[in-house]
Amino acid sequence: MKDSASKVLLNGLMKENPIFVLILGICPTLATTTSALNGMCMGLATLFVLFGSNVAVSIVKNFIPDKVRIPAYIVVIATFVSVVEMLIHAYYPVIYESLGIFIPLIVVNCIVLGRAEAFAAKNTVFRSALDGLGMGLGFTFALTLLGTLRELLGTGKVFGNVIFPENYGALIFVLAPGAFIVLGYLIAIMNKLRKRTV
Amino acid sequence: MGLIRTSLLHINQSTNYPINTSTNQPINQLTNQPTIMTFILIFISAVFVNNIVLAQFLGICPFLGVSKKINTAIGMTGAVAFVMTIATIFTYVIQKTVLDPYHIQFLQTITYILIIAALVQLVEIMLKKVSPPLYQALGVYLPLITTNCVILGVALLVIKKDFNLVESVVFAISTAIGFGLALILFAGIREQLNMVKLPKGMEGIPAALITAGLLAMAFMGFSGIVK
Numbered sequence: 001m002k003d004s005a006s007k008v009l010l011n012g013l014m015k016e017n018p019i020f021v022l023i024l025g026i027c028p029t030l031a032t033t034t035s036a037l038n039g040m041c042m043g044l045a046t047l048f049v050l051f052g053s054n055v056a057v058s059i060v061k062n063f064i065p066d067k068v069r070i071p072a073y074i075v076v077i078a079t080f081v082s083v084v085e086m087l088i089h090a091y092y093p094v095i096y097e098s099l100g101i102f103i104p105l106i107v108v109n110c111i112v113l114g115r116a117e118a119f120a121a122k123n124t125v126f127r128s129a130l131d132g133l134g135m136g137l138g139f140t141f142a143l144t145l146l147g148t149l150r151e152l153l154g155t156g157k158v159f160g161n162v163i164f165p166e167n168y169g170a171l172i173f174v175l176a177p178g179a180f181i182v183l184g185y186l187i188a189i190m191n192k193l194r195k196r197t198v
Numbered sequence: 199m200g201l202i203r204t205s206l207l208h209i210n211q212s213t214n215y216p217i218n219t220s221t222n223q224p225i226n227q228l229t230n231q232p233t234i235m236t237f238i239l240i241f242i243s244a245v246f247v248n249n250i251v252l253a254q255f256l257g258i259c260p261f262l263g264v265s266k267k268i269n270t271a272i273g274m275t276g277a278v279a280f281v282m283t284i285a286t287i288f289t290y291v292i293q294k295t296v297l298d299p300y301h302i303q304f305l306q307t308i309t310y311i312l313i314i315a316a317l318v319q320l321v322e323i324m325l326k327k328v329s330p331p332l333y334q335a336l337g338v339y340l341p342l343i344t345t346n347c348v349i350l351g352v353a354l355l356v357i358k359k360d361f362n363l364v365e366s367v368v369f370a371i372s373t374a375i376g377f378g379l380a381l382i383l384f385a386g387i388r389e390q391l392n393m394v395k396l397p398k399g400m401e402g403i404p405a406a407l408i409t410a411g412l413l414a415m416a417f418m419g420f421s422g423i424v425k
Binding site for chain 2: 070107108176187192195
């Protein structure tokens, strides 16, 4: 019983959203969502890595002995991360500065290795590509949402556009504690919504 | 007394300590002489002010995963401290002797992750022999140290901050202590949290995250002590 292609794609977006449901890859989620733009860029960088590593892993899965598969996957992922890092450094230096060490840290994002091991190692190239795309989009969606909320609550802006004057913003939401609290409430709301639909 | 005075003098001379932006240059031992005071500053900064978990968001996975009991939290801290210190030394030496001289810094990420993966394997084998109960308790989280961003994060931060080897080791150990402090405090709170009835949907991760937020708020009180 194989899921249809569209189901694979949508799976990562809602039903198994990496942040809200699987709770994987929380570190970059909390750290880079100080603004909607930062969150989205981080999401897109991870999307690229997820897509690339999923495709690459599903291509080479039959050549890799079972025992060394995890190190092999990590090397594949690290390669794609290096590519992303150099691309962002070359074309978007401002974003490179604001994301800082969290770009190389995509390597240790559990969601990337998790999908390589759980999905790409068992499925065809096409389906793995779709899964990578879906999961990446789900991740980007979650990060953008969190970034938007934090930016709005903290500074009254969304993507730099003023929604309400900055004086009314609570700076705490841009700082570290705000990240934990906003994500906590978001996951709680998602839990509640999912219980209702099931 | 004389020692303290000279060390204070050194501090005055090297006030540019965290922002030494001569990147890709081997650190000049004479101009960047570490003093006891520098180490204390690094320590306080890493443990309290820029706590790795609560202010920098590294290592959230084990923070949420093994913080259900204080004992496992302590074990995890030990494993992380050990791996982190060794990994930082290894990655630092490789960076300064191989990557920098040959200008292959773009291989940094791959090299680091391979070193860390190998070290974790080593620690796992050792721990299995030396302390089976601890090995059992840590369970799946031990291999997961490889994908623990704290280790890679610290290895990268050390290079970014342009520390020398001794400062790097102090930084790694302090960071591990900061990680342990946050983890053990959090485990203590979570043990109490289990006895409370929570609204549906808030149980588990959401409640833990909000608790972590409050803990982070408490740690914000330290900000401003050290830059």
